Amino acid sequence: xxxxxxxxxxxxxxxxxxxxxxxxxxxxxxxxxxxxxxxxxxxxxxxxxxxxxxxxxxxxxxxxxxxxxxxxxxxxxxxxxxxxxxxxxxxxxxxxxxxxxxxxxxxxxxxxxxxxxxxxxxxxxxxxxxxxxxxxxxxxxxxxxxxxxxxxxxxxxxxxxxxxxxxxxxxxxxxxxxxxxxxxxxxxxxxxxxxxxxxxxxxxxxxxxxxxxxxxxxxxxxxxxxxxxxxxxxxxxxxxxxxxxxxxxxxxxxxxxxxxxxxxxxxxxxxxxxxxxxxxxxxxxxxxxxxxxxxxxxxxxxxxxxxxxxxxxxxxxxxxxxxxxxxxxxxxxxxxxxxxxxxxxxxxxxxxxxxxxxxxxxxxxxxxxxx
Numbered sequence: 379x380x381x382x383x384x385x386x387x388x389x390x391x392x393x394x395x396x397x398x399x400x401x402x403x404x405x406x407x408x409x410x411x412x413x414x415x416x417x418x419x420x421x422x423x424x425x426x427x428x429x430x431x432x433x434x435x436x437x438x439x440x441x442x443x444x445x446x447x448x449x450x451x452x453x454x455x456x457x458x459x460x461x462x463x464x465x466x467x468x469x470x471x472x473x474x475x476x477x478x479x480x481x482x483x484x485x486x487x488x489x490x491x492x493x494x495x496x497x498x499x500x501x502x503x504x505x506x507x508x509x510x511x512x513x514x515x516x517x518x519x520x521x522x523x524x525x526x527x528x529x530x531x532x533x534x535x536x537x538x539x540x541x542x543x544x545x546x547x548x549x550x551x552x553x554x555x556x557x558x559x560x561x562x563x564x565x566x567x568x569x570x571x572x573x574x575x576x577x578x579x580x581x582x583x584x585x586x587x588x589x590x591x592x593x594x595x596x597x598x599x600x601x602x603x604x605x606x607x608x609x610x611x612x613x614x615x616x617x618x619x620x621x622x623x624x625x626x627x628x629x630x631x632x633x634x635x636x637x638x639x640x641x642x643x644x645x646x647x648x649x650x651x652x653x654x655x656x657x658x659x660x661x662x663x664x665x666x667x668x669x670x671x672x673x674x675x676x677x678x679x680x681x682x683x684x685x686x687x688x689x690x691x692x693x694x695x696x697x698x699x700x701x702x703x704x705x706x707x708x709x710x711x712x713x714x715x716x717x718x719x720x721x722x723x724x725x726x727x728x729x730x731x732x733x734x735x736x737x738x739x740x741x742x743x744x745x746x747x748x749x
Contacts, residue, residue, distance in 0.1 A: 380738045381703045384649075385524055385552060385680050385729035387574045387581060389703075394632040399580060402628035408621050410601030420624050427631040428614070434638060435569070436560035437587055444586040444614045445627060449551040450476040451595070452570030452586035455617060456547045457481065457518070459592040460567060465515035468492065468506065470530060471717035472523040475710045477549055481518070493717050496669060497676045499531045506535055514544045516567070521559065522552035525714045525725060526669050527653070527680025529557065536564040545590060551575060554585075555637045556646050556678055561587050568592070576645075577637060578732075579630030582623055592617055640732060649679020649730040652739045656728055657681055659743035666746070669718065669725070682725035685746075690724045696749070697726070702742050704728055 381389045402423070407414075409421035428440040437443055446452040453476050461467055463485040469477060471493040481489055492505035510517055517539050521532045532548060539546040545567035550559050555576025561569060567590035573583030586592075594609050598619035603610045610616050637645065657670040660683060668683040685693055694706025705727040708715055715721040730739070 379701050379703055380734075380741060382728050382730060382734065382738075382742065383703050383705050384575065384731035384734075385527075385709075385727060386705055388576070388578050388731045388733075390731060390733035391578050391580075391629075392632060392636040394636065395578060395580065395629045398628040398632040399625045402625040406624045406628070408601075409624065411621075420622075423624065423628055423631065424622065427627050427634070430631060430634050430638070431585055434634060435554075435587055436562035438562065441613050442588045444588055444592075444617045445622060446570070446584035446586050446617075447582055447623070448584040449549065449570045449572040450584075452568070452584050453477055453518075453547070453549060454480050455586060455592055455595045456568035456570060457484075457516075458595055459590065460516040460545055460547065461487065462515060463487065466490070466511075466513060468509045468514055468517045470502070470506075470519050472520055472525070472528060472530065472714040473518065473711065474520065474524055474549060474551065474714075475712075476551070477518050477520070478713060491713065496526055496528055496718050497671045497673070499534075499676070503531055503534055503538075506538055510538055510542055510544055512542055512544065514542075516545050516547055518547040518549070520549040520552070521557065522678055522680070523711070523714055524552050524680070525709045525711050525727065526682050526718060527552070527678040527729075529553075529676055529678060533563065536566060540565060552678065552680070555642060556649070558642055561589060565589060573626070573630040573633065577630060578633035580626045580633075583626040583630045585630075586617070588613055588617075594619065596620075645732050646678060647674070648732060649734070650674055650677070652730040652734055652736060653677070653679045653681045653728065655736060655739045656743050659740070660746060663747055669720075679730045681728040682720070683728070684720065684723050684725055690726055694726055697742075697745070700745055702745065704742075 406420040407416040428443040432440040466488040494501035548569040550571040554571035569587040573579035574581040600615040707724045
């Protein structure tokens with residue numbers, strides 16, 4: 379199988395990730411729950427992972443790096459912390475259901491969406507400038523569209539939020555490990571990301587960078603302040619109730635070290651080259667509509683396309699039977715399809731990782747052209 383679904387999860391991992399998970403399973407117990415070596419070593423592992431994540435993402439205090447089970451988990455914490463019933467939020471037209479569904483669960487919430495064309499940064503900024511007011515509870519914005527790889531002008535949006543005194547929540551699900559993401563530059567209230575995509579960690583891992591003080595999504599034992607019934611007021615304990623996913627975090631640390639060793643820019647450029655290669659191969663075939671720009675400032679290594687007159691899900695299944703793994707459908711982001719005009723068809727999504735090759739991209743292009 380040739381795997382081109384890294385935007386969902388990076389299936390191909392560095393060998394060190396599986397080795398770290400296996401070693402943790404047999405050697406590490408629950409951190410913060412004992413003074414014996416296996417618990418102490420687990421606590422040391424968590425601290426090392428927080429520190430390396432803090433260095434990668436520009437967080438001055440590693441204790442404000444919180445482990446979650448996914449980006450969705452982190453986004454729910456962020457939204458719960460800032461958005462109140464009857465409030466007002468502004469979002470982009472490219473948000474994932476991990477953002478929009480929690481928002482739709484807030485009573486009487488006024489949701490204002492910036493709907494602008496693909497790859498039009500100026501229009502996007504004009505839209506945010508017109509909608510973001512000091513009365514806004516929060517701006518919630520994806521850094522990169524999971525459907526189209528569109529890189530939104532997140533630094534400019536962050537500057538606008540600071541200017542108007544509005545907290546910003548960033549969904550970095552598609553940018554963490556693929557683009558520079560720096561809390562010291564964005565000064566966001568929260569940045570949420572998964573461990574299993576661009577950070578090459580295991581599924582069931584995630585990270586929330588906390589620039590603001592959060593409210594717990596769930597409560598329980600933390601190994602600290604155990605005589606008190608209130609959750610600890612300090613991070614990371616305030617958000618990390620229950621037993622940690624120590625094997626997952628061990629694998630995440632190995633994945634983060636892999637990303638840091640290669641460099642985010644190198645990884646991104648590699649996936650962009652493969653995306654451009656596929657787009658050029660399909661550009662001359664009138665049967666395909668491709669959503670593409672070669673401007674590296676506007677699109678990552680994610681490419682969506684539609685074959686005119688062909689059911690997208692059926693083509694995705696045929697690709698799978700032919701040995702190619704691509705995502706077909708709406709990618710849990712219906713508003714992105716409404717914004718881009720693909721709500722009736724969905725798209726096929728190509729997304730490359732550091733482990734894909736030009737030969738694999740050419741094999742996919744050859745199949746699509748000859749089908």
